[in-house]
Amino acid sequence: MELAERIRQVAREAEEALMACDDPGELEALRVKYLGRKGALTLLLREIGKLPPEERPEAGRAGSEAKRRLEGLLEEKREALAKKAKRRALDVTLPGRRPPLGKRHPLTQIIDEIVDIFRGMGFEVVEGPEIETEYHNFDALNTPPDHPARDLHDTFYVEDGRLLRTHTSPVQIRVMESRRPPLRIISPGRCYRNDTPDATHSPIFHQVEGLYVDKDVSFADLKGVIAAFARQMFGPDVKVRFRPDFFPFTEPSAEYSFSCVFCKGKGCRVCKYTGWLEISGAGMVDPEVFKNVGYDPEEYTGFAFGMGVERLAMLKYGITDIRLFLENDLRFLEQF
Numbered sequence: 001m002e003l004a005e006r007i008r009q010v011a012r013e014a015e016e017a018l019m020a021c022d023d024p025g026e027l028e029a030l031r032v033k034y035l036g037r038k039g040a041l042t043l044l045l046r047e048i049g050k051l052p053p054e055e056r057p058e059a060g061r062a063g064s065e066a067k068r069r070l071e072g073l074l075e076e077k078r079e080a081l082a083k084k085a086k087r088r089a090l091d092v093t094l095p096g097r098r099p100p101l102g103k104r105h106p107l108t109q110i111i112d113e114i115v116d117i118f119r120g121m122g123f124e125v126v127e128g129p130e131i132e133t134e135y136h137n138f139d140a141l142n143t144p145p146d147h148p149a150r151d152l153h154d155t156f157y158v159e160d161g162r163l164l165r166t167h168t169s170p171v172q173i174r175v176m177e178s179r180r181p182p183l184r185i186i187s188p189g190r191c192y193r194n195d196t197p198d199a200t201h202s203p204i205f206h207q208v209e210g211l212y213v214d215k216d217v218s219f220a221d222l223k224g225v226i227a228a229f230a231r232q233m234f235g236p237d238v239k240v241r242f243r244p245d246f247f248p249f250t251e252p253s254a255e256y257s258f259s260c261v262f263c264k265g266k267g268c269r270v271c272k273y274t275g276w277l278e279i280s281g282a283g284m285v286d287p288e289v290f291k292n293v294g295y296d297p298e299e300y301t302g303f304a305f306g307m308g309v310e311r312l313a314m315l316k317y318g319i320t321d322i323r324l325f326l327e328n329d330l331r332f333l334e335q336f
């Protein structure tokens, strides 16, 4: 038989054995048997050099093809057997690995909670732009051009004269401009002020604005709404205190506080031993603001209030540094 034919025959035999092989040890034995230094195919390949020159090309082609094919098959089989062994090593009685689940940011959680509470009292959620006109952010809210809040040091201005809103109050104006009373809205959102970051200041922060306009709305309604919110947010024993304050867009204006959630009003470090935690400002909508949006102050009254989302989250979760909210440190975020 010609050498080329003998090579092909040995290759077929080797191929059949490889296909039937089911064990890594046996596979290695087959490799040695056919492709090892004294393997059947190796020995045949060595004979090619001894052939007369005219017979060498055919035998050479048959040899290299057989070798390439068997080596490929060996590799495939090795991988398949390794995979099989791995499957066998798998203990199906072990509990599965839990895929890591993302969570909502603590600020988002607080905003959702605030929104739920006010929705329960019939408030509707409205959003407004973060890049505002000076008119909506200041003028319409009865904040004249010489008011210190408009200072370049406090406000980020955009090149075209607009600005990054410094509070969520401009949403009140946008809603009143486009709708008629009765109105009962809250507006959660991001605000910006040119503050140097420290434990209690952040140039980016969140507020929730509230507005209630109808006939015969009184300060008592405002107190009732804020007290109901405080109890749902921090528990049934929380007390609310209002003290006179000044804001350009409300008259009268008040600062409101909750009894300290840490010491129940007895006095502790967080409340600076006063028993009270200042939350934010509120008041009756100034008649000038109503005039700016075309409401008749003789016909309608209303109240507005704000609240700092970070402040509430810090109180609720006992967080002492506002910067943690924006640093995206997983060790912090995973706690919520």
Ligand SMILES: [Zn+2]
Pocket (backbone or CB within 6 Å): 260, 261, 262, 263, 264, 265, 266, 267, 268, 269, 270, 271, 272, 273, 275, 276
């Ligand atoms: Zn306290």
